[in-house]
Amino acid sequence: MITGSGPGAGKSTLANRLQGELEARGYAVRLWPEMALFEWESLAGLAERFRRCEYPSPDDLISVFKDVLGSTDSDATWIQDWSWIDLAEDLPWAVDDLGALGDFSQRAHAAAAYLQPLVLYLHTDISVALDRAVKQRGIRWLA
Numbered sequence: 001m002i003t004g005s006g007p008g009a010g011k012s013t014l015a016n017r018l019q020g021e022l023e024a025r026g027y028a029v030r031l032w033p034e035m036a037l038f039e040w041e042s043l044a045g046l047a048e049r050f051r052r053c054e055y056p057s058p059d060d061l062i063s064v065f066k067d068v069l070g071s072t073d074s075d076a077t078w079i080q081d082w083s084w085i086d087l088a089e090d091l092p093w094a095v096d097d098l099g100a101l102g103d104f105s106q107r108a109h110a111a112a113a114y115l116q117p118l119v120l121y122l123h124t125d126i127s128v129a130l131d132r133a134v135k136q137r138g139i140r141w142l143a
Contacts (some may be wrong), residue, residue: 001080001082001083001084001104001115001118001119001120002014002079002080002081002082002083002119002120003082003083003119003120003121003122004087004122004123004129005125006059007129007130007133007137008124008128008129008130008131008133008134009122009124009129009135010122010124011034011081011082011122011125012033012034012081014081014120014122015031015033015079015080015081016031018079019031019079021111022077022079024034025040026135027076027077028073028075028076028077029076029077029079030072030073030077030078030079031079031081032078032079032080032081032082033081034081034082037050037087038050041065042068042071042077043068046061046064048059055091055092055093057093058093058100058103058104058107059089061084061087061088061104061108062104062107062108062111065084065108065112066113069111069112069115073128078115079089084108085101085104085108085121087106087130088101088105089101090099096107107142
């Protein structure tokens, strides 16, 4: 899982490069891009809740996370260029109660522990990262 200090930190770039390198060495790789939440059919129900601003509870997110983990090929390296914690941190239940976010983080880690996950955190100057993101995605994205 690759997370970072904000959009434009290089998560997607690193994820794509890791995928290419691993596949070139013969490894099976499943890339889970940032927009998967809104593009993958298996996550359509969760995405629809976000679109309607009917935000999922911690239990809802953990349930979907476990479903995704169960559908992942155990022989493949899974690269995710976003974080479930990043997804959760702006939800009302997490903003109102940081303890709830901490509990969610521990539950997510426990659910994935059998996969021996590695989390990479990319730290960058947020103004540089936002400038990069706007150049890639356009000013409308920032709005």
